[in-house]
Amino acid sequence: MPLTAEQTKTAHQAWLLQHKREKQKIRGIQIFLLAGFLILWEAAARLGILDTFLFSCPSAVLQIFWTYFSNGTIWRHIGITMEETFAGFFIGTFSGIAIATLLWWKPILSRILDPFLVVLNALPKTALAPIVIVWFGAGMPGIIAVAVSICIVVTIISAYTDFRSVDEDKVRMLQSFGATRGQILYKLILPANRDNMLSLAKINMGLCLIGVIVGEFLVSRCGIGYLIVYGSQVFRLDLVMMGVVILAVCAWFLNSLLNLLEHHIKKL
Amino acid sequence: MKAEPLLSLEHISMTFFNQDGVLPVLDDISFSLQQGEIGALLGPSGCGKSTILNILSGLLAPTGGTINRQGTIGYMFQRDHLLDWRTIYDNVCIGLEIQHLQNSDLHQQKIERLLRTYGLWEFRKRYPTELSGGMRQRAALIRTLAVDPDILLLDEPFSALDSQTRLTVSEDICNIIRQEKKTTLLVTHDISEAISFADTIYTLSKRPAKIRTTYRIQLTTEQPHTPLNARKAPEFQEYFNIIWEEMMQDASHS
Numbered sequence: 001m002p003l004t005a006e007q008t009k010t011a012h013q014a015w016l017l018q019h020k021r022e023k024q025k026i027r028g029i030q031i032f033l034l035a036g037f038l039i040l041w042e043a044a045a046r047l048g049i050l051d052t053f054l055f056s057c058p059s060a061v062l063q064i065f066w067t068y069f070s071n072g073t074i075w076r077h078i079g080i081t082m083e084e085t086f087a088g089f090f091i092g093t094f095s096g097i098a099i100a101t102l103l104w105w106k107p108i109l110s111r112i113l114d115p116f117l118v119v120l121n122a123l124p125k126t127a128l129a130p131i132v133i134v135w136f137g138a139g140m141p142g143i144i145a146v147a148v149s150i151c152i153v154v155t156i157i158s159a160y161t162d163f164r165s166v167d168e169d170k171v172r173m174l175q176s177f178g179a180t181r182g183q184i185l186y187k188l189i190l191p192a193n194r195d196n197m198l199s200l201a202k203i204n205m206g207l208c209l210i211g212v213i214v215g216e217f218l219v220s221r222c223g224i225g226y227l228i229v230y231g232s233q234v235f236r237l238d239l240v241m242m243g244v245v246i247l248a249v250c251a252w253f254l255n256s257l258l259n260l261l262e263h264h265i266k267k268l
Numbered sequence: 269m270k271a272e273p274l275l276s277l278e279h280i281s282m283t284f285f286n287q288d289g290v291l292p293v294l295d296d297i298s299f300s301l302q303q304g305e306i307g308a309l310l311g312p313s314g315c316g317k318s319t320i321l322n323i324l325s326g327l328l329a330p331t332g333g334t335i336n337r338q339g340t341i342g343y344m345f346q347r348d349h350l351l352d353w354r355t356i357y358d359n360v361c362i363g364l365e366i367q368h369l370q371n372s373d374l375h376q377q378k379i380e381r382l383l384r385t386y387g388l389w390e391f392r393k394r395y396p397t398e399l400s401g402g403m404r405q406r407a408a409l410i411r412t413l414a415v416d417p418d419i420l421l422l423d424e425p426f427s428a429l430d431s432q433t434r435l436t437v438s439e440d441i442c443n444i445i446r447q448e449k450k451t452t453l454l455v456t457h458d459i460s461e462a463i464s465f466a467d468t469i470y471t472l473s474k475r476p477a478k479i480r481t482t483y484r485i486q487l488t489t490e491q492p493h494t495p496l497n498a499r500k501a502p503e504f505q506e507y508f509n510i511i512w513e514e515m516m517q518d519a520s521h522s
Contacts, residue, residue: 169345176325176343177363177415187362191353 056237088147096155138219147211276300280333311472339418464495
């Protein structure tokens with residue numbers, strides 16, 4: 001016998017309630033795991049099981065964070081790192097896509113450059129960081145250049161592969177109407193790859209953060225990477241831990257920002 | 269006296285080169301299409317049919333022979349190639365956009381007429397994924413007709429559809445072409461499709477292809493000449509048998 005309207009509604013509500021409970025349960029376990037880890041760490045440090053000189057402890061991390069926070073210096077460090085990351089991200093992503101477009105436009109160019117790109121892509125880009133810093137200077141320009149050097153080759157190769165993967169018959173369809181190379185680009189190739197470009201942007205943001213931190217490790221007077229490397233040099237592990245936690249929060253923030261952007265663009 | 273044909277090929281040959289050597293694809297292809305005629309090139313898979321179309325549409329230059337073409341070419345492909353991010357209306361306008369004609373009232377009216385006549389006007393704001401295979405193929409044809417080509421090239425336009433939609437869609441498309449009085453060249457490997465669609469059939473041999481036989485199809489149908497009615501004509505089976513035997517002979521010659 002089919003359910004009455006009333007029964008269906010009750011069943012739906014029961015399902016909703018169960019769904020909500022499950023979500024609460026998962027969130028509860030997550031909080032428990034994090035809190036448990038922090039409490040265990042703190043307790044082990046206080047009982048002398050962990051050497052606080054090597055491992056620090058949550059209360060010390062919190063204390064040093066408060067110091068940096070109350071005198072406002074923390075914002076300067078976060079700001080510098082973010083600024084460098086954004087700059088590297090925009091320069092790397094846009095010039096990478098522009099070069100990929102050029103390779104698509106002139107296939108002979110891509111055949112000539114192919115072996116160089118393959119080698120550059122396989123090379124761990126962090127190895128180039130010291131050279132890049134020498135060329136661009138031991139400051140913000142050098143650090144941004146390191147970030148760009150880390151993400152640009154991947155951008156060129158992925159974007160070019162994406163451009164090439166557009167159905168050749170669709171290109172012929174446009175050509176049968178007499179489309180120019182430029183019309184094929186902005187009526188087919190770019191819109192067909194919108195989602196690919198968005199996921200490329202997400203990868204790039206992560207890569208740029210790596211580049212910026214590497215750059216700051218090498219040369220800097222400011223930034224989260226500087227806090228981490230300075231902390232380890234003077235054996236202030238609380239400072240190192242604080243840097244790592246702030247970096248994690250920044251990475252999460254950047255990722256959410258791109259998710260938000262993706263959500264908005266896909267709604268269009 | 270016969271009028272000048274809209275399209276004629278004289279002794280076209282085509283040879284491809286690759287790493288492994290030389291591949292002759294077309295041997296000696298000659299045929300012509302009169303204004304308003306529907307011709308069909310019928311041949312086995314891989315015999316070089318698409319190469320002929322690529323030569324006709326100017327995407328490839330033949331190794332030998334001459335082409336005479338009066339007017340513009342419109343191309344319809346195996347798959348509809350509608351762009352998923354454009355509405356049906358924007359999809360059928362893409363040819364006009366490319367030729368910078370999308371703002372002309374004349375062309376807008378033409379598109380509206382085509383969409384209304386062929387049952388897509390209510391769907392103009394939908395996206396291709398929301399439409400059936402048959403409707404998508406109709407939209408693809410309207411996209412081609414919108415730029416008003418003088419000659420229509422159909423490259424196995426139904427082969428991506430399942431056998432039932434195939435019949436209804438070929439009925440649809442053939443009726444549209446006859447109503448719009450378009451000079452058309454259909455390329456296919458399907459004998460019944462060729463007989464039911466075309467006025468003239470040119471059978472192609474295996475590679476390197478040449479034209480084997482030309483059939484002028486004359487069917488006695490009382491009703492309008494549509495593919496479904498054509499299939500009911502008494503001569504349909506006769507043509508089918510003759511062409512079938514010819515193609516079988518060709519296949520066994522190797």
